[in-house]
Each structure stands twice: as C-alpha cells, then as structure tokens.
Amino acid sequence: MRLHRTYSNRHKENTIPLINVVFLMLVFFLIAGTIAPSNDKEISPVSASLERQTPLEEAISMRADGALYFRGAGLDILAPLPSQLADKSHLIIYPDQKASAQIFAEKIATLRKVTGKPISVLIERKTK
Numbered sequence: 001m002r003l004h005r006t007y008s009n010r011h012k013e014n015t016i017p018l019i020n021v022v023f024l025m026l027v028f029f030l031i032a033g034t035i036a037p038s039n040d041k042e043i044s045p046v047s048a049s050l051e052r053q054t055p056l057e058e059a060i061s062m063r064a065d066g067a068l069y070f071r072g073a074g075l076d077i078l079a080p081l082p083s084q085l086a087d088k089s090h091l092i093i094y095p096d097q098k099a100s101a102q103i104f105a106e107k108i109a110t111l112r113k114v115t116g117k118p119i120s121v122l123i124e125r126k127t128k
Contacts, residue, residue: 059093060111062093
C-alpha cells in the first residue's frame with residue numbers, strides 16, 4: 001500500500017512591496033536632507049583640544065570680583081602693560097567661573113581698546 005504525500009504549495013513571499021517601501025524611505029530622506037537649511041559657509045566652527053597649548057603663566061587671570069592679575073601681580077588696564085605682555089601679538093585671559101559676564105565683557109572691551117590686540121579666552125574642559 002502506497003501512501004500519498006500531500007505537497008503543500010508554498011506561497012512565495014512577494015518582496016516587491018518591501019523594496020518599494022525601502023525605496024520610498026530613501027527618496028524621503030534624500031529630499032528631507034536637501035530641504036534642511038545648511039550652515040553658513042563663511043563660518044569656521046570653534047574647535048577645542050584636550051591639551052592645554054598655553055600655560056597659565058602666560059595668561060591674564062580675572063578673579064570673580066573682576067580684578068586682573070598677571071603672574072600673581074595686580075594688573076591695571078589703563079597703565080602700560082608689563083613687557084612680557086607688551087611683546088605678545090595677542091592677549092589671553094583666563095576668567096574665574098564665578099566672574100560676572102558683564103564685568104568680563106567690559107574688561108575684554110577695555111583691554112582690546114587700550115592695547116589694540118586680539119584677545120583669546122582660555123577655558124578648561126571638564127572631564128568626567
């Protein structure tokens with residue numbers, strides 16, 4: 001006696017709808033990426049490095065009350081700069097975190113006006 005095997009007709013999965021959906025998503029993201037406004041091409045972004053390139057001894061420090069110091073000695077903005085600072089092409093200021101932003105901006109503006117030199121701000125990056 002022979003037993004007949006019943007073969008089930010396997011229904012092939014149609015992958016065309018899946019390909020269509022992926023293609024539509026690709027088109028959507030391509031269009032959405034071109035619609036988004038791009039950054040200004042004239043701006044070069046600020047970069048920071050983990051290594052300190054300027055020793056703190058070369059920077060003007062600003063305390064929380066707004067007083068300026070260079071190498072431990074008080075610094076009067078309106079007086080002539082010490083020779084170590086006068087020889088530099090630009091000045092570096094290292095502000096206290098607790099210093100007022102308004103006082104900080106005033107000090108930088110006064111330094112720039114009196115010396116005519118560009119001023120960089122030295123910050124420390126907090127590590128976790």
